[in-house]
Every structure is written in structure tokens, then in C-alpha cells.
Amino acid sequence: MTEVKIVADCAASAESAFAYVNDYQHLPLFINEISAFEPLTEQTEGVDATFDGTISLGPVTLHSTIKIVRHEPGYAIAVKSIKGFEIESTFLFHDRGDDKSTIDAIVDYRVPGGIAGKLLGKTIEPFVKLAVKSSTNNLVTQVAAYHAARTSA
Template structure:
């Protein structure tokens, strides 16, 4: 598997960061490459919730069904594909103080073997790295806005 990890400081507490990411409807807001992300079960949070997603990485469109496999309140959300493109993704939220945190975005993906898999891997690798960096930047900005709006409500 190929791992891409981005660590960023966020102007909001870990609880706000977790709450924002925990709402699946926010995922396409901070990951621009996601064109579809829909629940496949009534459960939309916590271990066992599943979603179908479509992501555009450069010239390649990939589909996956993912399941939440890790859900630790205010600390971690992890997903793993159970169908389609193989991907594992984890968000970790580390409290720094009452008004700030650090967010770790970790993405592991695997392409199929053989020549076609190697070609796919070479094609999408730069797009995955850019997408994770861009998504993390979007995420910390949106979390800070979410926290600010929530604090002023």
C-alpha cells in the first residue's frame, strides 16, 4: 500500500474537528475530488456505517464502498474499502489546548497488480498526494468556520 500523511494545525478544538468530519455530508465539501458519497445503510456514523463513493483523481474515476472501521469519540475516524478501489483513510484529532488541535489525515491505497495496476499507480499517485494536501487545507479552514459559527450560535 502507498501511504500519504498530512498533519495540520487547526484553529478549533479536537471536539469540533471530530464533529465536522463525523458528519458524512461534509466529506464532499472538503474533498473536492469526491463527486458522490452516499450512505448505503440507515446508520451514518460509527463502526459499521457504509457508504458508496466516487472520486476523480486526474483522468481516472474510482468507485469504492467504504465502511467505518474505527470511531473513537473526539479522537479518530477510520474507514476501509470493502468493495472497489482499495483505500484506507484515518483522521486523527489531537487536542493542543481549549481552542486548537492538530488533524492528521492518513490515506493508504493499493492498486491492483500487473502492468495495468502499475500504470494506474503511477497515474494517480501525484493526484492522491495533491488531493490529500488540498483536502486537509480545506478541512482545517472549514472546521475553524464550523467551530466559530457553532460558538457564536
């Protein structure tokens, strides 16, 4: 597996950051490369909630069915593919005091073996790194605005 990890400070509590990411409808807002993301179960949060998603990485469009495999309110959300493109993604939220947190975004992915898999891996790797960095920057900005709206209401 290939791991991409980005760590970013955020002007929001870990609780607000978690709440923002926990709402699946926000995912396409901060991950620009997602072209479709729909729940497959009535349950849309917590362990075993399952989703279908499509992401475009440069010239390649990939599809996965993912399931939430870790859900620790205020601290962690992790998903793992159960069908399609193999991916594991984890968001960790570290509280740094009032209105401050650090978000770790970790993406592990695996391409199939053989020549085609190696070619796919070399094609998407720079796009994955850029997507994770861009998504984390978007997330930090959106979470700060979400947190400000929550705390001023």
C-alpha cells in the first residue's frame, strides 16, 4: 500500500472538525475530486455505514464501495473499501485547546499487480498526493467556518 499523510492545524475545536467530517454530505465539498458519493445504507454515520463513491484522479476515474470501520466521536473516522479500488482513509482530530485542533488526513491505497497496476500507480500517485493536500486545506478552511457558525449561534 502507498500512504499519503497530511497534518494541518485548524482554527476549530476537534469536536467541530469531527462533526463536519462526520456528515457525509460535506465530503464532496472538501474533496474536489469526488464526482459521486451516496449512502448505500440507511445508517450514514458510525461503524458499518456504507457508501458508493467515484473519484477522478487526473486522467483516471476510480470507483469504490467503502464502509466506516472506525468511529470515535471527537477523535477519529476511518473508512475502508470493500469493493472496487482499494483504499483506506483515516481522519484524526487532535484537540489543541479552545478553537484549535490538528487534523491528520491519512490515505492508504493499493493498485492491482502486474504491468497495468504499476502503470496505474505511477499515473495516480502525484494526483493522490495533490488531492490529499488540497482536500486537507479545503477541510481546514471549511471546518473553521463551520466552527465559527456553530459557536456564534
